[in-house]
Amino acid sequence: MRLGVGEVKKKPLEVLERKLSVVQPTNLDTSLPRRTLSLCPECRRLIPAEIYQEDEKVFISKRCPDHGEFRDLYYGDLETFERFHEFALDGVGVENPHTTIRNSCPYDCGLCEQHYSHPGIVNIDITNRCNLRCPICFANANALGYVFELDYEHVAAMLELLKELRPVSPPAIQFSGGEPTIHRDFLKMIRKARELGFPQIQVATNGVKLADFQFTQALVDAGLHTVYLQFDGFKEEVYETARGMRNLLEVKMRVIENCRRVKPEPLSTVLVPTVLKGVNDDEVGEIVNFGLENLDVIRAVNFQPVSLSGRIGYDERMKFRYTIGDLIRDLVDQTDYLEKEDFYPVPVAAAISELVSAVHGEEKVAFTCHPACGAATYLFKTDDGRVTPITRFVDVEGLYEKSLEISQNIKGKRFGRIRALVKSFDILRYIDQDKAPKGLNLRGILKAILLKATKRSLADFHWKTLFIGTMHFMDLYNYDVERVKRCVVHYVTPDGRLIPFCAYNTGPTYREEVERKFSIPLEEWKNVAERENAGD
Amino acid sequence: MSLREKMLETENLDVEGIISQVEKDGMEDLINLGRDKDFRIRWNCARIISYILERDPEKIKELKNLLMEMLSDHHRLVRNWASISVLKVARKRPELLGEIAEPYLERFIGGDDYEKFDSLKLLEYIKRNNPKVFEKFKDRIVELSKDDNPVVRYQAKRVLEE
Numbered sequence: 001m002r003l004g005v006g007e008v009k010k011k012p013l014e015v016l017e018r019k020l021s022v023v024q025p026t027n028l029d030t031s032l033p034r035r036t037l038s039l040c041p042e043c044r045r046l047i048p049a050e051i052y053q054e055d056e057k058v059f060i061s062k063r064c065p066d067h068g069e070f071r072d073l074y075y076g077d078l079e080t081f082e083r084f085h086e087f088a089l090d091g092v093g094v095e096n097p098h099t100t101i102r103n104s105c106p107y108d109c110g111l112c113e114q115h116y117s118h119p120g121i122v123n124i125d126i127t128n129r130c131n132l133r134c135p136i137c138f139a140n141a142n143a144l145g146y147v148f149e150l151d152y153e154h155v156a157a158m159l160e161l162l163k164e165l166r167p168v169s170p171p172a173i174q175f176s177g178g179e180p181t182i183h184r185d186f187l188k189m190i191r192k193a194r195e196l197g198f199p200q201i202q203v204a205t206n207g208v209k210l211a212d213f214q215f216t217q218a219l220v221d222a223g224l225h226t227v228y229l230q231f232d233g234f235k236e237e238v239y240e241t242a243r244g245m246r247n248l249l250e251v252k253m254r255v256i257e258n259c260r261r262v263k264p265e266p267l268s269t270v271l272v273p274t275v276l277k278g279v280n281d282d283e284v285g286e287i288v289n290f291g292l293e294n295l296d297v298i299r300a301v302n303f304q305p306v307s308l309s310g311r312i313g314y315d316e317r318m319k320f321r322y323t324i325g326d327l328i329r330d331l332v333d334q335t336d337y338l339e340k341e342d343f344y345p346v347p348v349a350a351a352i353s354e355l356v357s358a359v360h361g362e363e364k365v366a367f368t369c370h371p372a373c374g375a376a377t378y379l380f381k382t383d384d385g386r387v388t389p390i391t392r393f394v395d396v397e398g399l400y401e402k403s404l405e406i407s408q409n410i411k412g413k414r415f416g417r418i419r420a421l422v423k424s425f426d427i428l429r430y431i432d433q434d435k436a437p438k439g440l441n442l443r444g445i446l447k448a449i450l451l452k453a454t455k456r457s458l459a460d461f462h463w464k465t466l467f468i469g470t471m472h473f474m475d476l477y478n479y480d481v482e483r484v485k486r487c488v489v490h491y492v493t494p495d496g497r498l499i500p501f502c503a504y505n506t507g508p509t510y511r512e513e514v515e516r517k518f519s520i521p522l523e524e525w526k527n528v529a530e531r532e533n534a535g536d
Numbered sequence: 537m538s539l540r541e542k543m544l545e546t547e548n549l550d551v552e553g554i555i556s557q558v559e560k561d562g563m564e565d566l567i568n569l570g571r572d573k574d575f576r577i578r579w580n581c582a583r584i585i586s587y588i589l590e591r592d593p594e595k596i597k598e599l600k601n602l603l604m605e606m607l608s609d610h611h612r613l614v615r616n617w618a619s620i621s622v623l624k625v626a627r628k629r630p631e632l633l634g635e636i637a638e639p640y641l642e643r644f645i646g647g648d649d650y651e652k653f654d655s656l657k658l659l660e661y662i663k664r665n666n667p668k669v670f671e672k673f674k675d676r677i678v679e680l681s682k683d684d685n686p687v688v689r690y691q692a693k694r695v696l697e698e
Contacts, residue, residue, distance in 0.1 A: 043576050044546045066544055098649045098685065103612050157690035164686060311548055476547060495650035496687030508613060516586060517620045517654075 021411065022118075022168065022366035023089045023347075023354045023404075028482055030085040030371075032058065037105075039507055040064035041476035042311070046104065051480070053078050057325070060478055071314060072477040075372055077325025077340075084345035084371040087400060090486065091117035091350070091368035095166040098497055106484045106503040109510060117368045119498060120488035121172040122162055123204070126150050126189065128178040128515060131208050133244045147525035148178075148515040150494055152185040156192050158492045163196050165498075167363040170490075172200035174228060181209040187222040194223030202226035204272070206243070207255040216258040220267050226299070227259055231271040233283035234290075242274070259297050266297040276306045277322040284327060285334025291466050292381050300467035303327055307475040307506065317477060324375050324472050331468070335387075337379070342389040343468075344396055345371040346488075351403040352449075355427065358407040359420045359450060370483040376469040380437045390465075393435035394442070402427045424450050474502040494518050539565050540572070543580040554584050563598045570602045575611040582606055582617030589621045593629040600636060607643055619644065619654050626661035637662055637669050645676055649685040656680060656691040663695065 029035070033052035038060065040047055049062035051074055058075035075081040099112045108114070128148040150158075163169050173193055180186055180203055193201045203219070207229050210216045219227075231252055232238050239248035259267040271291060275281055284303065291298045305322040332338050346367045353366035378390040390396070406427065410420050427450075428443045436442055474483060484507065487500030493514045504510045520528075542554055558566050570581040585603070588595055596603070599621075606618035622640055625632055633640075637658065645655040659677060663670045681692035 042547055043544050045576055096684070100648055102610070107612055154687075154690065157686045160686035164684070493650070494687065495653040496685045497650050513613075513616055513620065517623060521590070 021354065021407075022092055022357050022363050023350050023368055024092060026088040026090045028085075028088050028090070028370070028486075030088055032082075036060075037481040038062045038479045039106075039476055039481075040067050041070055041479075042067040044476065044507065044509075046107075046481070049480070060480065070477060072317065073321050073323060074478050074480070075325045076323040077329060080325050080328055080340060080343070080375075081372065083341075084375070087345050087348050088371045089347040089350050089366075089368050091366055091488075092167065094118050094498075096164070105481050106500070106507045109497060109499040109503050109508070111490070111498045111500075114485060115500070116486045117488045118168050118365065119162075119165065119170040119490040120365050120367045120369075121174060121200075121490075122170045122498070123174050123176045123489070123491045123501070124155060124158060125176050125178065125491065125511075125514075126155055126180050126186070127183045128519070129182055130177060130179040130206075131182055132179065132206050134206075134242060144515075145522050146515070146519040147522055148519040149183065149525070150518070152188050152192075154494055155185075155189050158494060158496075159189075159193055159196055159198075161496060162198075162492055168365050171198065171365050172202065173198050174202045174204055176204040179206055179208070181205050181215070181219075187218055190219065190222040190224050200225050202228050202270075204228040204230075206230050206248075207252055210255040210258055211251045213258045213261065216255070216267065217262050220262045224267065226268045226270060227255070228270045228272055228302075229255060230274070231287070232273050233280040233287060235280065235283070238280050241279070242276075256294060256297060260294075268299045269297050270300040270302055271298060272302050272304060274304050274306055275322050275327060276320045277326070278319060281322060281326070281330055282334075284330050288331065288335060288338075288379070288466070288468060291468075292379065292387060295381060295466060298466065300469060303468075303470040305470070305472045307473045308477060309475060309506075312477075324372070324470050327470055328375060337387040338377075338389060339391075342377045342391045343375045344377065344391075346374040346376060347371060348396060348400050349376075351400045351407075354407045355403040355424055356450060358410040359417070359424045361417070367488050368486060369488045370480070370486040372472075372480070373483055373487070374469065374471045376467065379466045379468060380440055381466070382437045382439070386437070388437050393432045393437075395430040395432075399427055399430040402430060421450060473505065475506055479507060540569055540577060543569055543572075543577045543584075544574075546576055546580055549580055549583065551584060551587055555588060558584070558588070563595075567599070567602050570606060575609075575614060578606065578609060578614045579611065579617065582614050582621065586617055586621040586624055590624040590628075593625040593632050596625050596632050596636075600634075604636065604639060607640060619651070623654065623657055623661070626658050630662045630665040633662060633666070637666055638672070641669065641673055645673065645680075649683075649688055652680060652683065652685075652688050653691050656688070656695050660691070660695045 033050055036049050036051055037046055038049035043066060045064060047062050047064050049060055051058060051060050056078045057073060058078055058081050059071060060074040061071040063069050093115050094111050097111050097113050099108055099110055101108050101112050101114055105114050190201060201224055203224060205227060232242055236249055240246055256269060259269045271287060273287055288301055291301045305327060306320060308317055308320060328340055328343050332340055346369050350366040350368045353364045357364045380388045406423055410423060428446060431443050433443055484500050484503050487502060489501040490498045491504045492498055499510045539557060542550060566581060569577050572578055585599055603618050603621060606614050609615050622636060640658060641655050644651040659670060659673060677692050677695055680688055681696060683689050
């Protein structure tokens with residue numbers, strides 16, 4: 001229909017039937033003991049497993065007909081495990097899956113229609129070359145004898161694939177490897193990601209290249225938002241053992257300083273400690289304190305309990321096995337401001353996503369991973385040095401329940417945007433402004449998030465806080481297919497697939513498949529590199 | 537430990553040991569295991585074959601029939617690794633692919649997105665060497681250059697441009 005002069009086209013979104021949903025009630029069995037599917041650590045065959053409680057901890061046991069019994073610690077604290085499961089939510093998956101279901105999870109990646117979540121953060125491995133030789137590395141770059149390295153145009157196509165994902169394009173992408181910063185087109189790739197409008201572009205790095213200030217500034221100029229910095233604590237010997245290099249701590253400190261100095265503002269830095277029992281678990285509190293002392297540049301600490309690989313007996317595994325439950329207990333013991341109850345599982349945030357999606361009539365990313373995959377809290381530090389966890393002035397459970405309730409009320413009804421917004425403000429009463437740290441207007445920030453739903457409104461929140469997070473990536477001993485199905489951290493592959501983190505690096509180990517497909521022998525690569533350097 | 541038992545050690549697959557044993561005893565056992573009823577055995581056979589063919593593409597003459605079967609295997613991981621094996625040969629010695637190329641493309645080019653990608657990768661390698669097959673699939677490549685998946689589109693355009 002053509003509009004006549006003076007007629008105004010009605011905006012269809014002003015009054016819309018709000019049916020949008022990014023979460024749904026979970027169909028996960030949250031009781032104990034429970035059955036699940038796992039993999040044999042020897043042959044990777046799919047086998048039934050049981051998750052059960054014992055001595056206030058949670059264990060997994062399974063039996064492979066060919067390789068026998070396996071038992072492992074699944075979660076180090078029963079109470080936290082059970083509390084976290086009360087917040088379980090499933091996502092709605094992807095509308096445009098790239099593979100069909102032919103076998104079963106995790107052999108059909110991906111993503112297939114069985115996957116419950118949409119990707120929240122996507123890794124892009126651009127090279128398996130590295131400037132370190134870490135014995136604990138997944139990618140194990142140089143030892144493999146082949147080079148996997150993607151060219152710029154190929155990576156650009158992979159980024160475009162992410163932009164076309166429905167219902168939600170992942171807001172965060174992370175260049176990874178190997179060491180992504182040594183790729184010759186790395187800056188160009190960041191620029192492309194920026195051009196495509198990804199709100200959060202980050203790099204997972206050992207930091208060696210960022211010890212050069214000019215390079216760090218170049219990353220900022222290209223459009224990088226965040227440095228995801230390997231940071232294993234303050235003991236030099238840990239770096240020597242885990243990373244195979246001396247003086248690496250000094251390098252990390254220089255990187256943090258460079259990230260602070262860059263213009264126009266400090267480059268947001270996330271410390272990423274890989275934690276092993278008996279190696280650096282005694283430093284987790286100190287690492288958080290260090291983050292709080294450097295809040296102008298360090299935005300988060302994201303602990304990663306180690307994922308064990310290779311053939312290791314139960315007793316040996318238990319020497320190093322470290323779970324989210326253990327981490328939370330250690331953080332409580334090693335700091336004077338944290339309690340166990342300050343931590344919540346990741347899907348809590350998905351309730352807010354659901355509300356914002358309903359209000360704005362547009363799907364927003366929802367982190368609907370399995371409750372055992374991760375945990376998080378926020379810390380606020382005031383000028384007098386006092387540290388306050390968010391739970392001391394926010395009723396997180398109330399906020400979670402109310403967000404879901406309001407979303408439910410809005411959905412399926414003809415609501416104007418303004419009415420929906422006003423209704424959503426009901427959640428603000430779960431913030432006790434009187435108990436909030438001085439100068440922090442969390443109600444205002446949350447209001448802005450509900451009003452604008454942009455990254456900028458979220459950034460106001462993040463820059464005043466330290467996010468403490470943890471993700472425990474699985475290994476073959478504690479593998480739970482229910483976790484894979486709900487994964488929100490994926491890899492995009494050069495052949496156009498999206499693969500959950502723990503299927504890519506463990507389980508079917510798509511990493512090996514993908515790298516073999518796109519790699520060339522190391523010697524051949526060296527010859528090509530030499531020719532290119534010679535200008536041939 | 538028998539070759540079959542070794543093939544059950546997926547996580548710690550002794551690639552070099554198995555290849556040495558195959559070199560010593562011949563391909564027959566490997567080929568038989570490639571038709572085993574257990575997918576883990578077929579999967580690991582396909583993994584081993586990818587290494588063998590990367591080092592010596594000529595060996596495809598002995599493995600051709602098995603690879604053809606593996607490309608139709610009901611288990612995705614077996615098919616994926618068989619495809620990698622074919623691509624390894626195609627990259628180094630496309631002329632050795634002979635009659636495999638066409639059925640490979642017929643099976644994969646209408647598959648999932650990554651299988652379409654693999655087909656296009658194969659076409660990139662064999663384009664000059666096997667113009668007849670390339671011409672046969674040219675219309676399909678043009679179609680794929682407008683595919684919904686940007687990675688498939690990228691590879692299709694690359695094949696058409698080169």
